Amino acid sequence: MISDGTPEYRFTPPGPRDEPKVVGECAWCGGEIYEGDEVTEMYTHYHTVHADCEHAYIESCTIKERGVVGADGTIE
Ligand SMILES: [Zn+2]
Numbered sequence: 001m002i003s004d005g006t007p008e009y010r011f012t013p014p015g016p017r018d019e020p021k022v023v024g025e026c027a028w029c030g031g032e033i034y035e036g037d038e039v040t041e042m043y044t045h046y047h048t049v050h051a052d053c054e055h056a057y058i059e060s061c062t063i064k065e066r067g068v069v070g071a072d073g074t075i076e
Pocket residue numbers: 026027028029030031049050053
C-alpha cells in the first residue's frame with residue numbers, strides 16, 4: 001500500500017507488498033537476498049553473495065590449507 005497520508009494507511013498492517021522483494025539467494029549462506037542488500041558478484045560461476053559472506057566464500061574457493069610448513073614441504 002502506498003502512503004497517501006490517510007488514517008487508513010497509518011493503521012493498515014504491513015502486507016506482503018510492503019516487504020523488501022527477494023531478488024536472489026546467497027551462494028554462501030543460502031539466505032535470501034533482498035532488494036537493497038549490499039552484495040558481491042563473483043567470477044566463480046557468477047555467484048552472488050551477501051557482502052558479509054564475501055570473505056568466507058572467497059576463502060573457501062581459494063585456500064586449501066594453512067599451517068606451518070615442515071622440512072619436507074608438508075603443512076602441519
Ligand atoms: Zn550470505
